[in-house]
Amino acid sequence: MSTHGRVVGIVANLVTIEADGPVAQNEICYIDLNGTKLMAEVIKITGSLAYAQVFESTRGLYVGCTVEFTGRMLEVTLGPGMLSKSYDGLQNDLDAMAGVFLTRGEYTPAFDENAVWRFAPLVRPGDTVRAADWLGSVREGWIEHKIMVPFDFEGAGTVVSVVPMGDYRACDTIAVIADAGGGERSLNMIMRWPVKVEVRGYADKPRPFKIMETGVRAIDTLNPMAEGGTGFIPGPFGCGKTVLQHAISKYAEADLIVLVACGERANEVVEIFKEFPELDDPRTGRKLMERTIIICNTSNMPVASREASVYTGMTIAEYYRMMGLKVLLLADSTSRWAQALREMSNRMEELPGPDAFPMDLPAIIANFYSRAGFVNLNNGTTGSITFIGTVSPAGGNLKEPVAESTKKAARCFYALSQARSDSKRYPAVDPIDSYSKYLEYREVIEQLDTTVEPGWVNKVVQLKDILLRGKEARDQIHILGDDGVPLDYHVAFNKAEIIDFAILQQDAFDPIDASTPLVRQQYMVNTVLDLCSSPFSFDDFEQVGAYFKHLINILRQMNYQEFMSERFKALETELAAALSERRAR
């Protein structure tokens, strides 16, 4: 007997329901508005009154509307067929919806449960299995999509039967397993999982130990992201958070990208819809869309499903991680998610924390980031979720609850600076404030020693030192004037400018410069360090500026050329000539 109820109060999208039976916190219910069912989630219960946030507009709702409780929490449906899809925050397939406008109460299946897949079993009757173990696989696009023991399966079970290799619908039974008590359960290729609960079922979660290439020099070279790591990109509006995330999504070395557009602009998602089916994944030659899943809950879509959207994305990422894939999860912007929490908390008249955000915001954010990570699966393979979120701080000031809580939870910090973006030094990642904690991980340092070159991290530290000295020199020049400081200061400042222009700055819209493979980054770092360690002699500061501008121009031109092409080599020669001219003196 499921619980029913009736609406007794409405304030914006918060609805009070008088329930006639047991109700669970976070239970999903449907409100009947003259035949249209509006989905809602219970977020507070007092006595027989349940407070629910409605995932839709509540216009036209009235006291007395009937409500049906489902006995389930907010879940996603997991199975083959999700790849390349565009979902809203509740995992409705946006392409399956009719009409130009979103229709209230229209819920579409996440994928076709009747679609036929060629299933190849990976277990035999009698095998012992646990939650998330692979029963077989189907080919979803280019992915060996593993059909797993449902994540909610408790303890060890035994395979009673499994179908032979062949074509089956996703909803057909492909195996029967018995639990410890002997109870049998028929399984198909589909399972459901509550989004706010982490998918466990892996052996362990070691510290991240290898870097994940993104093709963005300001990240890979200076503050690398680790596979299974976490990072965040805070910045005032217009400083390039979205452009940077899109660049990462295009070129990062990941098997699967889950992009969550959370409370941001629709046109930015349209750009992805348009570009990704046409752009090639530089590593595989496949179209980018073939490795992408989009969760799109833009700013004008209901705020409660915006809150859900990041969890929907995370859960889908976890599902694919259990297949042994390297997943990159990107969310833009996590501040909008936090604001959605704030809107509901205010409506429920909860005691507000700083800036009227809910008191438990830091815990909610920390918990979310902790779901990322590199995992060892029970069968000896590995999978990972690397998570990078953007943060949109009010007034661009990082002393606000979302930025502060995120800073505690994430290991990489890519601070975008207004000043850099104003002077079009893109990507506007501040080289001094930003950091990657992974550069301090012994495992990471060793891995870089072998994959890039021995002593690589030392070189990175050298770059950072030059940048810092350059900044100090610039400050002194500003205070004391060009001729009020020794010539060395001008040289120090200009060396930092070289790193800035040749390494940090990168044109996201140029076909070649947009993405730089690690080998090419290594080349540039060595070139620049060699340059910076050269002893130069100058007569006056005007000469310093002019000379370095010349070097910078050559280096910039190099970034626009195909690596090691004719033109690239010509520039290399030009650079060497420019260098020897100064060194010789």
Place this chain on the structure above:
Amino acid sequence: MKSRVFQKIYTHIENITKATCTIAADGITNEEMAFVAGRPAQVVKIIGNRVTLQIFPGTRGIPTDAEVVFLGTPPVLKVSDDLKGRFFNAYGSPIDNGPAVDGEEREIGGPSVNPVRRMQPSELIATGIAGIDLNNTIVSGQKIPFFADPDQPFNQVMAEVALRAKADIIILGGMGMSNDDYLYYKNTFENAGALGRIISFMNTTENPPVERLLVPDMCLTAAEYFALDSSARVLVLLSDMTLYADALSIVSNRMDQIPSKDSMPGSLYSDLAKIYEKAAQFPGGGSITIIAVTTLSGGDITHAIPDNTGYITEGQLYLRRDTDISKVIVDPFRSLSRLKQLVIGRKTREDHPHLMNACVRLYADAAGAKTKLENGFDLTDYDRRTLDFAREYSRELLAIDINIEIDSMLDTAWHLLGKHFTREEVAIKQEVMDTYWVQ
């Protein structure tokens, strides 16, 4: 929606605040419209049989026995081609002495466009103003505000832009607009012979502030009608969105909501986004472009209203008085059109993006030189050249009284670069330099 044959009428108000009243009533739907003592009102809260209404013109003088008539529908606008050339108040009633417009009734503030059904904006909107076309190119389907101090001539610029933009329909939404400015728009459009494609929903300073809350939705409902039903390219002008947000805070304060930053409601971001995201390029060829004004107080863009706006819109245009040339310019530093990359170098000449960035970078160097000068330091030769460049760049390209074609903007910019700088200093991609560099 249940349709009611008889309107529900009540006469016992229990509770009255400055902007709201509460009565006991049954079967009332959320957000439906009503009249309280003849004044337009809307349901904002229902708890049991207690219904709270927001009264747009305010509650002054309303007695507890006032007649409350519920209309059974949310606010609507009657749409038809007859809207063209007409001026309305915030409720969509004519203020131009013309007849009421007949047409299909549409709910205002309706649903959002499915993101997968949107088209990518790709049509350049030329304004002739180089501060916009060259540096911050606007594209149809975009939403972009002017960030301006209240004394800056944003209304003049907007009217100018609207007329040059070659839109099929121009919809003007006034929120707290002075009567003088309203008449200015009206005259400008009339003199240009454009009245036939103008529609206006106006809340002036003489009208109650809370009424403003209806204006953007009225404008955008009309815009959606033309953009979808007749594939028109619609340009919506909203002035001033800061006063709109002020009205939001008045209402939320009176509803005892916990304010967040700058006494604005916590939902400010979502409230503004719902309006601005109505800008779209539709599959049928129609489009809605929104150009708005957000006035700043003392140039402070960290205030919650411009801050949230900046996070929603696709860029912003700053107006600033340049004392070196005594003209108002479109400031190249903080101004930004985020959709420009969809058209520059594609719909315009290939050198456009490179050239534009180089000019702004050199203009920034000039700003550095200026600081040096102000601090009493000697300038280098390069510094002096940047300053000369900046003055000419400002006068010949950034000033808002410029009205030229994009190609001649590009030619002018190359000319200025060649005049003041060396190839190295300009540091643009070689292939582009080779074709366009003029010494």
